[in-house]
Amino acid sequence: MTTQDVVSAVRESVATRTPLRITGRSNWLDAGRPVRAGKTLSLRDDSGVVSYVPGDLTLTVRAGTTLAEIERVTLEHDQWLPLDPYGSSDGTIGATIATASAGPLASGFGLPRDLLLGLEFVNGRGEIVRAGGKVVKNVAGFDLSRLLTGSWGTLGVITELTLRLYARPRADRSFVVSLRGEQAKALAHAAYTAISPYAFQLVSASVARALGLGAHPACLVRLGGNEAVVAEQLIVLSQIAPTKEIEPHTWTALRELDVNADSVVRISNVPIQFLGASASILAEDIPGVYTCIDPRRGVLRIVVARNGQEGDDDTVAGGTSVEFGTDNGRSSEVIFEKLPADVWVRVSPSVVADSLSLGIRKAYDPHDILNPGILGD
Ligand SMILES: Cc1cc2nc3c(=O)[nH]c(=O)nc-3n(C[C@H](O)[C@H](O)[C@H](O)COP(=O)(O)OP(=O)(O)OC[C@H]3O[C@@H](n4cnc5c(N)ncnc54)[C@H](O)[C@@H]3O)c2cc1C
Numbered sequence: 001m002t003t004q005d006v007v008s009a010v011r012e013s014v015a016t017r018t019p020l021r022i023t024g025r026s027n028w029l030d031a032g033r034p035v036r037a038g039k040t041l042s043l044r045d046d047s048g049v050v051s052y053v054p055g056d057l058t059l060t061v062r063a064g065t066t067l068a069e070i071e072r073v074t075l076e077h078d079q080w081l082p083l084d085p086y087g088s089s090d091g092t093i094g095a096t097i098a099t100a101s102a103g104p105l106a107s108g109f110g111l112p113r114d115l116l117l118g119l120e121f122v123n124g125r126g127e128i129v130r131a132g133g134k135v136v137k138n139v140a141g142f143d144l145s146r147l148l149t150g151s152w153g154t155l156g157v158i159t160e161l162t163l164r165l166y167a168r169p170r171a172d173r174s175f176v177v178s179l180r181g182e183q184a185k186a187l188a189h190a191a192y193t194a195i196s197p198y199a200f201q202l203v204s205a206s207v208a209r210a211l212g213l214g215a216h217p218a219c220l221v222r223l224g225g226n227e228a229v230v231a232e233q234l235i236v237l238s239q240i241a242p243t244k245e246i247e248p249h250t251w252t253a254l255r256e257l258d259v260n261a262d263s264v265v266r267i268s269n270v271p272i273q274f275l276g277a278s279a280s281i282l283a284e285d286i287p288g289v290y291t292c293i294d295p296r297r298g299v300l301r302i303v304v305a306r307n308g309q310e311g312d313d314d315t316v317a318g319g320t321s322v323e324f325g326t327d328n329g330r331s332s333e334v335i336f337e338k339l340p341a342d343v344w345v346r347v348s349p350s351v352v353a354d355s356l357s358l359g360i361r362k363a364y365d366p367h368d369i370l371n372p373g374i375l376g377d
Pocket of ligand 1: 021022023024025026027028029031032043063085086087088090091092093094095096097098099100101102152153154156157158159258259260264337371374
C-alpha cells in the first residue's frame with residue numbers, strides 16, 4: 001500500500017459513493033461510535049522507516065508501522081518514542097495519532113500531538129496533503145498535524161508521520177506506594193511540586209489487585225534520567241510513604257487492562273481539583289471497574305471490564321462526573337472513549353455537531369466517505 005494507492009482508493013470511493021472504514025492493525029475498531037462503511041481501507045501493510053536522523057532525534061515512518069517496530073528501531077540508537085497508549089504496542093502509529101491515544105507517559109512527555117512533527121495524509125477528495133515538517137521548529141500557517149491528531153480518520157487517511165524522539169535515560173525505575181489515609185493527597189501534591197516523574201498514576205484497589213500489587217489503592221511512579229536525579233526523587237517519595245520497586249512490565253500490564261474493556265470514560269478537570277478528591281474516588285472498590293488518576297494532567301480514567309456489573313457504564317460515567325465537578329464550579333470534561341454500540345446515542349451522540357466542526361469536516365471530506373459516524377454526525 002502506497003500513498004498513491006490510498007489516493008486511488010479514496011477517489012474510487014468518491015466516484016461510487018462507498019464510504020470507507022479506515023483500519024491499521026484492527027486492534028481497537030470497537031472504539032468510537034459505529035461507522036457506516038461499505039469497504040475497508042487497511043494501512044496495515046504500509047509500514048517501515050522512511051528516514052531516521054538520530055542526530056536530530058527525528059524519525060519518519062509509514063502509518064502502518066507498529067509502536068513495537070518503532071521501539072526496536074530507535075533502541076539501536078539508544079533513543080525512544082515516549083508514547084505508550086492503552087491497549088498494546090502492536091498498534092500502528094497512524095492509528096495512535098488518529099485517535100490521539102495517550103498513556104501514562106503523557107504525564108512526563110506530553111500528548112501524542114506533542115511528539116508529532118509532521119504528517120502526510122489523503123483527504124476525502126483524494127488529495128495528498130503534507131503538514132508540519134521533519135525538524136523540531138517547523139510549523140508555518142495552520143498546524144494541520146494537530147488538527148488530524150484525534151480526528152479519528154474523519155479528515156484524512158494518515159499515510160506518513162515524522163516523530164520527535166528522546167534519548168534513552170541512563171536510569172529508568174518504577175515504584176509502587178500502597179496508599180493509606182491522606183497519602184494520596186500528599187503524593188499527588190509531591191507529583192505536582194517536588195518530583196517530575198515520567199509517569200504517575202493513582203490507582204484503585206481493583207487495579208492494584210489486577211496488577212498483583214496488593215488489595216489497597218496504590219500509587220505507581222516511573223522515574224527517569226540519571227541515577228542522581230532518580231535517587232533524589234526517590235528520597236522525596238520515601239519521606240511520604242514506604243516505596244517498593246516494581247518491574248517495568250507493570251506499566252504494560254496496566255495498559256493491557258483495557259483489552260477486556262466494555263466501556264472507557266476519561267474525565268478531566270484542573271489538576272488541583274484532584275488533590276482533594278483522589279482518596280474518595282479511589283476508595284470506591286467496584287469489581288470489574290478500574291479507576292486511574294493522573295493528578296499531574298488532571299485526568300481520571302474509568303475502565304469497565306466486559307464482565308462488569310449490569311449498567312455499570314451509564315452509572316459510573318454519569319455519577320462520578322457530576323459529583324466531581326461541583327466543588328470548583330468548573331464542570332468536568334467527560335470523554336467517552338469506548339461504549340457499547342447502543343449506548344453511544346444515549347450518552348454522547350456526537351462531538352462534531354457544532355457548525356465549525358461540520359464546516360471543517362465538509363472541507364476535508366465533502367462526500368462523507370471517511371469513517372462516517374465515528375465521531376457522531
Ligand atoms: C484493547 C485496546 C484498548 C485500547 N484502549 C485505548 C484507550 O482506552 N484509549 C486510547 O487512547 N487508546 C486505546 N487504545 C488504542 C491504541 O493503543 C491505539 O490507538 C492503537 O495503537 C491502535 O492501533 P491499531 O493499528 O490496531 O488501530 P485500529 O484498531 O486499526 O484503528 C483504530 C482507529 O484508528 C483509525 N485509523 C487507523 N489507522 C488510521 C490512519 N492511518 N489514518 C486515519 N485513521 C486511522 C481507525 O479508523 C480506527 O477508528 C487501545 C487499543 C487496544 C488494542
